[in-house]
Amino acid sequence: MKHVISAIVQNESGVLAHVAGMFAARGYNIDSLVVGRTEDERFSRMTIVVIGDDRILEQVRKQLEKLITVVRVRDFLGADCLLRDLMLIRVHALPDKRTEITSLVDLFRGRVVDVSKSSIMVELAGTEEKLEAFIDLVRPYGIRELARTGVIAMQRGQTTTSDNEEK
Amino acid sequence: MTKKTKKDDTKATNFSGMSGAKVFEKMLRDQGVEVLFGYPGGVLLPIFDELHDSKIKFILTRHEQGACHMADAYARSTGKTGTVIATSGPGATNLITGLATANMDSVPMVAITGQVKSSLIGNDAFQEADVTGITRPVTKHNFLVKDVKDLGRIIKEAFYIASSGRPGPVLVDIPVDATTALLDGEPDMEMALPGYKPRGGKGNERQIKLAAKAINDAERPVLYVGGGVILSGASDVLREVAIKGNIPTTTTLMGLGAFDESHPLSLKMLGMHGTAYANHAVQACDCLISVGARFEDRVTGDLTKFAPHAKIIHLDIDPASISKNVMVDIPLVGDAKCILEQMLPHIKDGKREAWIKQIDGWKKKFPLTYKAEGKIKPQEVCEMLGKLTDHDAIIATGVGQHQMWTAQFYGWKKPRQIITSGGLGTMGFGVPAAIGAQFGNPDKLVVDIDGDGSFSMTMVEIITSVQNNLPTKFIVLDNDYLGMVRQWQQLFYNKRYSATPHKCPDFTLIAKGFGAEARTVTDRSELEDAMKEMINSKGTYVLHVRVEPEENVFPMVAAGKALDDMIHGELI
Numbered sequence A: 001m002k003h004v005i006s007a008i009v010q011n012e013s014g015v016l017a018h019v020a021g022m023f024a025a026r027g028y029n030i031d032s033l034v035v036g037r038t039e040d041e042r043f044s045r046m047t048i049v050v051i052g053d054d055r056i057l058e059q060v061r062k063q064l065e066k067l068i069t070v071v072r073v074r075d076f077l078g079a080d081c082l083l084r085d086l087m088l089i090r091v092h093a094l095p096d097k098r099t100e101i102t103s104l105v106d107l108f109r110g111r112v113v114d115v116s117k118s119s120i121m122v123e124l125a126g127t128e129e130k131l132e133a134f135i136d137l138v139r140p141y142g143i144r145e146l147a148r149t150g151v152i153a154m155q156r157g158q159t160t161t162s163d164n165e166e167k
Numbered sequence B: 001m002t003k004k005t006k007k008d009d010t011k012a013t014n015f016s017g018m019s020g021a022k023v024f025e026k027m028l029r030d031q032g033v034e035v036l037f038g039y040p041g042g043v044l045l046p047i048f049d050e051l052h053d054s055k056i057k058f059i060l061t062r063h064e065q066g067a068c069h070m071a072d073a074y075a076r077s078t079g080k081t082g083t084v085i086a087t088s089g090p091g092a093t094n095l096i097t098g099l100a101t102a103n104m105d106s107v108p109m110v111a112i113t114g115q116v117k118s119s120l121i122g123n124d125a126f127q128e129a130d131v132t133g134i135t136r137p138v139t140k141h142n143f144l145v146k147d148v149k150d151l152g153r154i155i156k157e158a159f160y161i162a163s164s165g166r167p168g169p170v171l172v173d174i175p176v177d178a179t180t181a182l183l184d185g186e187p188d189m190e191m192a193l194p195g196y197k198p199r200g201g202k203g204n205e206r207q208i209k210l211a212a213k214a215i216n217d218a219e220r221p222v223l224y225v226g227g228g229v230i231l232s233g234a235s236d237v238l239r240e241v242a243i244k245g246n247i248p249t250t251t252t253l254m255g256l257g258a259f260d261e262s263h264p265l266s267l268k269m270l271g272m273h274g275t276a277y278a279n280h281a282v283q284a285c286d287c288l289i290s291v292g293a294r295f296e297d298r299v300t301g302d303l304t305k306f307a308p309h310a311k312i313i314h315l316d317i318d319p320a321s322i323s324k325n326v327m328v329d330i331p332l333v334g335d336a337k338c339i340l341e342q343m344l345p346h347i348k349d350g351k352r353e354a355w356i357k358q359i360d361g362w363k364k365k366f367p368l369t370y371k372a373e374g375k376i377k378p379q380e381v382c383e384m385l386g387k388l389t390d391h392d393a394i395i396a397t398g399v400g401q402h403q404m405w406t407a408q409f410y411g412w413k414k415p416r417q418i419i420t421s422g423g424l425g426t427m428g429f430g431v432p433a434a435i436g437a438q439f440g441n442p443d444k445l446v447v448d449i450d451g452d453g454s455f456s457m458t459m460v461e462i463i464t465s466v467q468n469n470l471p472t473k474f475i476v477l478d479n480d481y482l483g484m485v486r487q488w489q490q491l492f493y494n495k496r497y498s499a500t501p502h503k504c505p506d507f508t509l510i511a512k513g514f515g516a517e518a519r520t521v522t523d524r525s526e527l528e529d530a531m532k533e534m535i536n537s538k539g540t541y542v543l544h545v546r547v548e549p550e551e552n553v554f555p556m557v558a559a560g561k562a563l564d565d566m567i568h569g570e571l572i
Helices: A015-025 A054-066 A095-107 A128-141 B020-030 B042-051 B064-078 B096-104 B131-138 B148-163 B176-180 B205-217 B227-232 B235-245 B276-284 B336-346 B353-365 B378-388 B401-409 B430-440 B452-467 B483-492 B507-513 B524-536
Strands: A002-010 A030-037 A043-051 A070-075 A081-092 A111-115 A119-126 A143-155 B035-038 B057-060 B082-086 B109-115 B141-144 B169-175 B221-225 B249-251 B266-269 B287-291 B311-316 B330-333 B394-397 B446-451 B473-478 B517-521 B541-546
Touching: A002 A015, A002 A054, A002 A143, A015 A030, A015 A043, A015 A054, A015 A070, A015 B131, A030 A143, A043 A054, A043 A143, A054 A070, A081 A128, A095 A111, A095 A119, A095 A128, A119 A128, A128 A143, B020 B042, B020 B148, B020 B176, B035 B064, B035 B430, B042 B109, B042 B176, B057 B452, B064 B082, B064 B096, B064 B109, B064 B430, B064 B452, B096 B109, B096 B131, B096 B169, B109 B131, B109 B148, B109 B176, B131 B141, B131 B169, B141 B148, B148 B169, B148 B176, B169 B176, B205 B287, B205 B311, B205 B330, B205 B336, B221 B235, B221 B276, B227 B235, B227 B336, B235 B336, B249 B276, B266 B276, B266 B401, B276 B353, B311 B336, B378 B401, B378 B446, B378 B473, B378 B524, B394 B401, B394 B430, B401 B446, B401 B473, B401 B483, B430 B446, B430 B452, B430 B473, B446 B452, B452 B473, B452 B507, B473 B507, B473 B524, B507 B517, B507 B541, B517 B524, B524 B541
Parallel strands: B035 B057, B035 B082, B082 B109, B109 B169, B141 B169, B221 B249, B221 B287, B249 B266, B287 B311, B311 B330, B394 B446, B446 B473, B473 B541, B517 B541
Antiparallel strands: A002 A043, A002 A070, A030 A043, A081 A119, A081 A143, A111 A119
16 A cells, blocks of 8 residues: 655754665665655655555654654545645657647646657646556657656645644 | 763853863763773874863773673663764774664663764765764664764763663764864753654553553463563562562563562563473463563564464553564553553452463473583583572673573573673673673672683673773683584584584683683583682683583574474473
């Protein structure tokens, strides 16, 4: 099962090494990992997608919480939350195929951000499933290059990640 | 956990204008450091200049690994935080084994390493190593000091992290320029650890009542006790719980001494080389109460067949230990002492006559035993030492057969009595460990029971004992083999003794060369006299005992077998 874990960590050098090292040492596979700033400059947010059964994830969560530089951890599985992945994809597109592809881009509410003689670059954000669906549809045209940010997550409503943690 | 004994007077101090090295020395004293083990080096010169006139006693070892094990054993035997210092590069890498040893056994320790000038970091400078990178997996936490103004605060944080919650080693890497720089103004000494919330203190009352009910309802409960009980100082209340409920109690290697083995409820040690009666009791019990233990593979045997009929209660300070190896029915998170104290009033007086009778049957049928015939048996040395020291000495060990015989035959009465590398199984731990424990307990008899293999790894530290006029004793059980590996080769590899025959030097000659007293014993008739001579000697003493070469440790649960699937010696 895919779990999205959000960790608020201290914004210090070495923190990523602590987190990545813990995953490596215990043999947990990271599907994606995103690090970025938060509203508070002292902290960063890591959003980690991990695949594993509930027991492994329970260990991942506990081991993350054990790290001194990790302030809060939350598993978004089952929570009412928004998940977003951002993708840049360059698709092979000779002029005769451009319209076909751009109509797909429109259907997925993506944006064409660059056009060259033989390809177009598309920016698309959404859930991982949406991105996968788009990739499947444009694959027959030929994918030249693809980059994704990995998933970030936030809960709907008024509660924040910090509110959810028991004090 | 250990309480700070010294008052924190950093607030009253004027740090402005002090050098980093001065701040370092002052902060160590504020943290209550009395003894610092280590080895100097180029980037540590400013710090060692401060230590020269310091009240902190510096102990020069002959290898940084020795220093690290000494700090570790000092901590294990006293409950205080051990402190070790080593220089950059090779000095720091020589600490790794010691840090990993302490980390696996949850020992509170602070390791200080010198680092090259911050402007040179990453340049492959002379004696540079990425020490925070290398030590991250073997420490509870580590720090790189980037600015002299952070130094004091980080040392304070390091000691706090090392000794609180589930203790462990913390490393502070200090570039030389941070020790020479002068503080410009007062630094912020307030700890800043927003992500560190050590568990400890009381447990959830509802869970505790649930656990007490499960215990009261059980017909065949067993207490399974680990090193956490010793770390938390919970032995007394544990004993009350066991006696009140009439609950047979077994300990792990790390838990030896947490429960007096002369008590009728004691099952002694469980696991791979535990007593058969402890292992049978665990497999037959209907309620297993784990206190400060972590269901390690050497204890459980085949996990899928472990304690198959038991409801499992797991008390631990580290939430990550719970349901890591076995699924737990009733988790209790918090400090062992606090939770057992909360639980005690809810435990009903128990009789459990049938269960006690069944266990007594196993005790009679499967005693720990050996035959005192022919060459000296290693077991009789351990047993005799127990008797001659009234089971009251502090005993350090290396790792291997001698460690298991010591665990089985000494007869443990009190916590912090055995100083042994449990989790990591570090050969060579015994010699420095005995010395470290002696520094923490100057008036106690400290004896290292060692094997010829383990002893050979670190025997150079005997000179550290001699230089400091320590009365520490070292017994070398010499069987000319790396015995534990040989035993496995005998049992599982058709007696093909690959790389295990072990040519030993003349240990007494070496010991005398170091300036210690020494004696070799080969015959049973001399053994008691030699042991008494050793115990009564004033200084460092090495007793070299030639023992039966192919003696095995029994009972034994082969790797991957169920706990009650034991190989017994020929006497059972």
